[in-house]
Amino acid sequence: MIKNKKQLAALYPQAGILLELAESALAYLQPENLIKNHIRRHRQKLIIDRHIFNLEKYQKIYIIGAGKATYQMAKSLYALLPDKKVSGYINVPLAITKKIGHIIVNQASHPLPNTAGVRGAKIIMETVIQAKKNDLIICLISGGGSALLPLPHHNITLVEKIKITKKLLKSSANIKEINCVRKHLSSIKGGRLAQAAWPATLVSLYISDVIGDELTNIASGPTIADASTGLEAQAILKKYHLYTEKLGKIVRHNESPKKLDEKKVFNYIIGNNQQVLQHLIKIAEKKKYRIKYLGAALQGEAKFLAKKLAFIAKKTKKSTLIIGGGETTVKVQGNGFGGRNQELILAILSHLPVNCTAISLATDGVDGLTPKPVAGAIIDDRYHQLSYQKYLKNNDSYTFLKKIHSLLNTGLTGTNVGDIIMLLNKPLG
Numbered sequence: 001m002i003k004n005k006k007q008l009a010a011l012y013p014q015a016g017i018l019l020e021l022a023e024s025a026l027a028y029l030q031p032e033n034l035i036k037n038h039i040r041r042h043r044q045k046l047i048i049d050r051h052i053f054n055l056e057k058y059q060k061i062y063i064i065g066a067g068k069a070t071y072q073m074a075k076s077l078y079a080l081l082p083d084k085k086v087s088g089y090i091n092v093p094l095a096i097t098k099k100i101g102h103i104i105v106n107q108a109s110h111p112l113p114n115t116a117g118v119r120g121a122k123i124i125m126e127t128v129i130q131a132k133k134n135d136l137i138i139c140l141i142s143g144g145g146s147a148l149l150p151l152p153h154h155n156i157t158l159v160e161k162i163k164i165t166k167k168l169l170k171s172s173a174n175i176k177e178i179n180c181v182r183k184h185l186s187s188i189k190g191g192r193l194a195q196a197a198w199p200a201t202l203v204s205l206y207i208s209d210v211i212g213d214e215l216t217n218i219a220s221g222p223t224i225a226d227a228s229t230g231l232e233a234q235a236i237l238k239k240y241h242l243y244t245e246k247l248g249k250i251v252r253h254n255e256s257p258k259k260l261d262e263k264k265v266f267n268y269i270i271g272n273n274q275q276v277l278q279h280l281i282k283i284a285e286k287k288k289y290r291i292k293y294l295g296a297a298l299q300g301e302a303k304f305l306a307k308k309l310a311f312i313a314k315k316t317k318k319s320t321l322i323i324g325g326g327e328t329t330v331k332v333q334g335n336g337f338g339g340r341n342q343e344l345i346l347a348i349l350s351h352l353p354v355n356c357t358a359i360s361l362a363t364d365g366v367d368g369l370t371p372k373p374v375a376g377a378i379i380d381d382r383y384h385q386l387s388y389q390k391y392l393k394n395n396d397s398y399t400f401l402k403k404i405h406s407l408l409n410t411g412l413t414g415t416n417v418g419d420i421i422m423l424l425n426k427p428l429g
Helices: 005-011 013-028 031-038 070-079 115-129 158-170 175-184 192-197 215-220 230-239 245-253 273-286 302-315 340-351 389-393 397-403
Strands: 039-042 045-048 051-054 061-066 086-092 103-107 136-141 201-207 265-271 290-293 320-326 356-362 376-380 419-425
Touching (some): 013 356, 061 070, 061 115, 103 115, 175 245, 192 201, 302 356, 340 419
Parallel strands (some): 061 086, 136 201, 290 320
Antiparallel strands (some): 045 051, 320 419, 356 376
């Protein structure tokens, strides 16, 4: 899974366990494994966690959805239903095939949505609207789902919505505020997909790439009742000086559903950051490493978190694996190449204690903007004497880390649950 694992293992002989754990994480997170871990079929019963769906009740089954992992999710789920009448439509960033049985696979754009995504989202809405009471709809949502399921309100264009979202992202607006506006400029998000599916039964399977795993924030919650209001969206637009009469009218009148039929709508998280971290901890414990678990909600600016992590490493005993996950941010002041994981690794260099190695990995295999996609990087204290501060100041972590051959190359992993950060303090041996 790590294409340059041999080279990295040769450069960092004490960090074999970190590379092994990184690969174990990517294997665990493969969509087909997450489906297998949470969903099984027993005769005419589809069992999702502890909930049983009697397949004999449903005349037709539709599989819909959007996201980076959605293709493999759909393929694995379809394999469980070979005897059923299954059709559907999914939006994905890479269409490996044009169809999975009778499920249409539509290639759309990420991270910025495009007209192909809008076209696919319209067909998905048309599919759920025509579903009947005795039909089952299975919706698959994974990282990138927000961009891959775009359906702006009919009074606003996709280009206009992208501009507003970009301006909110560049402002000091938090993710809750951004999602509030997104939902009230959308015809599919904020529970509207589930609302359109009634009276069919809707089962949604989410792979979470959001800290805290709030379903309403994953792809802006297309199958989740939304507590935010149009008046709140209007206030946010005014707060960040984006308000116009046109936008105000749209968000005030495009109210999201506050309640959905609990007997018809079922939502499950089948993959998240915490699950994979616990999987890695079990592996490390079997190998007799001490564990310092930092949770799955690490966030803040990468430079500042790097310093905190190094301080924790200095306080831990030898052979301790420090492990956590989440998603940091980068305050861009320069014009270099890099990403949050690379920036964290470069920033941690001057603070690392002796015999300590750090690794930071984007589980989707793409960390920031770089000439060639990389997943993150690995570093140890041997390099702290090198001149790297100018690279850090220019947000050019990629260039420096490439020079010392520390970048992680995984390619697109087909999944995303945020980032995994690990430090090994004074390894065994």
